Amino acid sequence: MTNRFSGKVAIVTGSSNGIGRATAILFAQEGAKVTITGRNAQRLEETKQEILKAGIPEDHVLAIATDLTTEEGQDKLINETIQKFGKLDILVNNAGAAFNDDKGVVGVDQNVSVYDKIMQINLRSVVTLTQKAKKYLVEAKGEIVNVSSIGAGPQAQPTFLYYAMSKAALDQYTRSAAIDLIQHGVRVNSVSPGAVVTGFGEAMGMPSGMHEKYEKFMETHKECIPCGSIGKPIDIAHIIAFLADRKLSSYIIGQSIVADGGSSLVMGMQAHNMMDILKS
Ligand code: NDP
Numbered sequence: 001m002t003n004r005f006s007g008k009v010a011i012v013t014g015s016s017n018g019i020g021r022a023t024a025i026l027f028a029q030e031g032a033k034v035t036i037t038g039r040n041a042q043r044l045e046e047t048k049q050e051i052l053k054a055g056i057p058e059d060h061v062l063a064i065a066t067d068l069t070t071e072e073g074q075d076k077l078i079n080e081t082i083q084k085f086g087k088l089d090i091l092v093n094n095a096g097a098a099f100n101d102d103k104g105v106v107g108v109d110q111n112v113s114v115y116d117k118i119m120q121i122n123l124r125s126v127v128t129l130t131q132k133a134k135k136y137l138v139e140a141k142g143e144i145v146n147v148s149s150i151g152a153g154p155q156a157q158p159t160f161l162y163y164a165m166s167k168a169a170l171d172q173y174t175r176s177a178a179i180d181l182i183q184h185g186v187r188v189n190s191v192s193p194g195a196v197v198t199g200f201g202e203a204m205g206m207p208s209g210m211h212e213k214y215e216k217f218m219e220t221h222k223e224c225i226p227c228g229s230i231g232k233p234i235d236i237a238h239i240i241a242f243l244a245d246r247k248l249s250s251y252i253i254g255q256s257i258v259a260d261g262g263s264s265l266v267m268g269m270q271a272h273n274m275m276d277i278l279k280s
Helices: 018-029 041-053 071-085 112-140 161-182 209-222 233-244 276-278
Strands: 010-011 033-038 063-065 090-093 143-147 185-193 256-259
Touching: 010 071, 018 041, 018 209, 018 233, 033 041, 033 071, 041 063, 041 185, 063 071, 071 112, 090 112, 090 233, 112 161, 143 161, 143 233, 143 276, 161 185, 161 256, 185 233, 233 256
Parallel strands: 010 033, 010 090, 033 063, 090 143, 143 185, 185 256
Antiparallel strands: none
């Protein structure tokens, strides 16, 4: 354990579960004062308890249960963080979700209300929260790390069309915001995870047990995950910490680091052995 974030204040959105929870715990262990947030107060409390269990003083953690898709929720998050900790050095825009069409429709006919809901949390909330945090991040010459997805492309994603579109737009936001904000000394980068075991499936309404089935399939098919193991939240948390650590990553501006066990490098045509095809 290092103290590389000692004296720093971080907000990690979506830290009531999954990747955000692992990131908040890691930041706190490495010395940061952390604001944790999500809508589910009980899960948020679980994150807080895990931080305290790691021996972090209680006054290093602020838990704010709020809905990030509302302006009031975002104002509360920023204002209460500044009130308690006095500044903001690191903003991790991690909260995100995918939603299913009520009728199970996928592809271009998927109801546009799904598009609205996805864009609201995965894109619009990042845009407005960044606007609200900008003043403080400029004062601190701070860092923003966004959490995107390999779903952003360039491969097509017809099943999760709107989710993929939201992350592709987020990648462009990361690049453009990075060039705009670096003139004020603020760095913006992002991480693009592949499949990671989190609460994401459950939040989409996947019945219990389904996610395990999905994980097993992914891990045993090298055309899905070449390294043979599905991602864990801490794998992504370490990359977020790297991108938030100016000593290690100061010259990286507006980039997205892919962490997917090799998934995005394989094409369907490579899933089959050419020699076997020719022999048959
Ligand atoms: P989880 O479902 O485990 O975590 C999502 C977090 O976002 C929760 O803490 C949830 O909190 C929060 N959240 C969702 N909607 C809102 C809202 N309206 N207001 C406030 N908080 C909200 O999923 P992951 O950890 O997997 O997701 C984290 C990020 O990683 C997302 O951006 C996702 O797109 C991305 N990602 C995930 C991958 C995966 O395979 N798991 C792959 C690629 C990218 P609460 O429910 O308490 O509101």
